[in-house]
Amino acid sequence: MEIIETVAGIRRALDAWRKTGAVIGFVPTMGALHAGHGSLIETARRETGCVAVSIFVNPIQFNQQEDYIRYPRPLAVDAEFCRARGADIVFAPAVEEMYPSPQRTFVEVAGVSARLCGEYRPGHFRGVATVVSKLFHIVQPHRAYFGEKDAQQLAVIRRMAKDLNVPVEIVAVPTVREESGLALSSRNRLLTPEQRAIAPALYQALRAAAEMVSGGLRDIESIKTLALEPLAWHPEIRVEYFEIVDPDEMQPVEQIAGPVVIAAAVWLGSTRLIDNVQARPA
Numbered sequence: 001m002e003i004i005e006t007v008a009g010i011r012r013a014l015d016a017w018r019k020t021g022a023v024i025g026f027v028p029t030m031g032a033l034h035a036g037h038g039s040l041i042e043t044a045r046r047e048t049g050c051v052a053v054s055i056f057v058n059p060i061q062f063n064q065q066e067d068y069i070r071y072p073r074p075l076a077v078d079a080e081f082c083r084a085r086g087a088d089i090v091f092a093p094a095v096e097e098m099y100p101s102p103q104r105t106f107v108e109v110a111g112v113s114a115r116l117c118g119e120y121r122p123g124h125f126r127g128v129a130t131v132v133s134k135l136f137h138i139v140q141p142h143r144a145y146f147g148e149k150d151a152q153q154l155a156v157i158r159r160m161a162k163d164l165n166v167p168v169e170i171v172a173v174p175t176v177r178e179e180s181g182l183a184l185s186s187r188n189r190l191l192t193p194e195q196r197a198i199a200p201a202l203y204q205a206l207r208a209a210a211e212m213v214s215g216g217l218r219d220i221e222s223i224k225t226l227a228l229e230p231l232a233w234h235p236e237i238r239v240e241y242f243e244i245v246d247p248d249e250m251q252p253v254e255q256i257a258g259p260v261v262i263a264a265a266v267w268l269g270s271t272r273l274i275d276n277v278q279a280r281p282a
Contacts, residue, residue, distance in 0.1 A: 001079075001082065001083045001087055001088060001089065001090065002088070002089050002090070003079055003089075003090045003092060004089060004090070004091050004092070005091075005092055005093055005094065005097065006093065006097055007093065007097060007098075007138050010052070010089065010091045010138060010139065011138065013089055014050070014052065014089070014139060014140070017049070017050040017088070020049070021049075022048070022049030022050040023047075023048040023049045023050070023142045023143065024048060024049075024050050024052065024139070024140070024141040024142050024143070025044035025045075025047060025048030025049075025050065025051045025052070025141060025142070025143045025144075025145065026044070026051075026052050026053075026054070026135070026136075026139050026141030026143065026144045026145070026168075027040045027041050027044055027051065027052070027053045027054070027087075027144075027145045028053075028054045028056075028131075028132060028135050028144065028146075029053060029054060029055055029056075029078075030055070030056060030057045030058065030071065030186070031055040031056075031057060031072070031073055031074065031075065031078045031186075032071070032072040032073070032074060032078070032186035032189070033055075033077075033078045033081045033082070033186075034176075034184045034185070034186065034188075035176050035184055036147055036149065036175070036176040036183070036184040036185070037081075037147075038081070038085050038176075039147070039173055039174075039176050040145040040146070040147060040173050041053060041082060041085040041086065041087055041145075042085050042086070043145055043171070043173050044143070044145050044171075045085065045086040045087075047143065047171075048142065048143055050088050050089070051086060051087045051088050051089070052087070052088065052089040052090075052091060052139055052141065053082045053087045053089070053090050053091070054090075054091040054092070054093075054135055054139070055075060055078055055079075055082075055090060055091070055092045056091075056092065056093055056098060056131070056135075057071050057073060058098075058127060058128070058131040059095060059099075059127075060099075060103060060123075060126075060127035060130060060131065061123075061124050061125075061126075061127030061128045061131065062124075062127070063121045063122065063123065063124060071186075072186065072189065075092060078090075079092070091138075091139070098131070098134065103130070105130075106126050106127075106129075106130045107126065107129040107130045107133045107160060107164075108125075108126045108129065109125060109129050109156045109159050109160050109163070111249060111251070112125075112152070112155050112156050112159050112248075112249055112250050113125035113126070113129075113152070113156050113250075114250075114251075115243070115245070115250060115251055115252065116152050116241060116243060116245065116250060116263055116265070117152055117265060117274065118152070119241070120240055120241065120265065125152070125153070125156050128153055128156065128157075129156055129157065129160045132157055132160070133160060133164070133166070136161070136166050136168055140168075141168055142168065142169065143168065143169045143170075143171050144157075144168050144169070144170055144171065145171045145173055146170065146171070146172060146173070147172075147173050147174075147175060147176075148172050148173065148174055148175050148276075148278075149175040149176075149183050149184075149185070149274070149275065149276070150274070151247070151250070151261050151263055151276040152250050152263065154170070154172055155247070155248060155249075155250050156250075157170060158170050159248075175275075175276075177203070178200075180199075180200040180203075181200045181203035181204060181207070182196070182199050182200045182202075182203060183203065183273075183275045185273065185274075187271050187272065187273065188273075190270075190271045191268060191269075191271055192269070194236075195236065195268040195269060195271070198234045198236060198237065198268070199268060199273060201230055201231055201233075201234055201237065202231070202237070202264060202266050202273060202275050203275055203277075204230060205227045205228060205230055205231050205242070205264065206227070206262050206264060206275055206276065206277045207277060208226070208227045208230070209223050209224065209226075209227035209242075209244070209262045209277075209279070210262055210277045210278070210279035212226065212227070213244075213256055213260065213262070213279040213280070213281055214279055214280060214281065214282055215282065216281070216282050218255070218256050218281070220244055220252075220253070220254075220255075220256065223244065224242055224243075224244070227242070227262075228242055231266070236268060236269070237266050237267070237268060238266060238267040238268075239264070239265075239266050240264075240265040240266060240267060240272070241263070241264060241265050242262075242263075242264040243262070243263055243264070244256065244260050244261075244262050244279075245260065245261050245262075245263055246260065246261075247259055247260065247261045247278065250263075256281050257281070258280070258281070259278060259279070259280045260278070260279050260280075261276050261277070261278055261279075262276060262277050262278075262279055263275075263276040264276070
């Protein structure tokens with residue numbers, strides 16, 4: 001496995017793979033890798049001839065400088081993680097390599113990015129769409145792999161690739177969870193033992209809402225109220241949003257007439273957790 005730090009270097013390496021006729025699979029990450037990322041890499045390994053993983057903590061998608069500074073960066077551990085799962089290339093550029101001069105061009109996906117996390121983290125998805133667009137131009141993969149845990153991010157990237165005619169297939173990989181139901185996330189390591197014990201309540205609330213939808217309940221406010229009741233038992237949990245949205249546009253629905261995504265964000269202390277489940281009416 002190669003570890004490459006420059007744009008020119010990754011392009012040369014992938015050009016060599018393309019000459020062999022290999023399908024290029026790409027897994028963009030910010031590092032601090034866990035089994036959820038491992039599932040992305042392993043899926044790419046099964047489906048493509050060359051697997052490239054990027055590890056880059058993108059400064060322009062953080063709303064708070066403190067959050068960016070404290071984001072974990074265990075590069076050596078992450079590189080070994082990628083190697084063990086069959087990656088061929090790790091692209092680990094410095095900030096100066098990705099942004100050699102002040103960024104003047106940005107990608108913004110209107111509508112899809114407006115609500116949910118976009119409402120509470122202004123500019124976040126502009127930063128995500130911009131860096132992913134840059135990475136797509138650098139790597140030029142045939143397929144790119146993203147987790148369903150970040151449902152809004154997935155929708156933003158799908159729409160960005162479609163609108164900008166980026167010749168890449170966006171592949172969604174199911175969320176990986178702990179036995180408790182807690183979705184794996186790099187932020188989980190910031191939770192205290194006490195917070196980790198109650199964090200699964202988020203998934204339980206989402207599952208309860210999904211069961212109501214599949215069971216025939218259609219009143220959206222009733223579903224949200226009933227699903228949120230167990231979270232109120234934990235005063236440590238502060239709910240940021242809990243919404244039932246269209247899976248493509250990520251906008252709250254007025255009626256449940258087809259498949260929906262139930263998405264939520266909560267705070268446990270200074271750690272923000274997001275999760276979602278899909279639901280289909282009976």
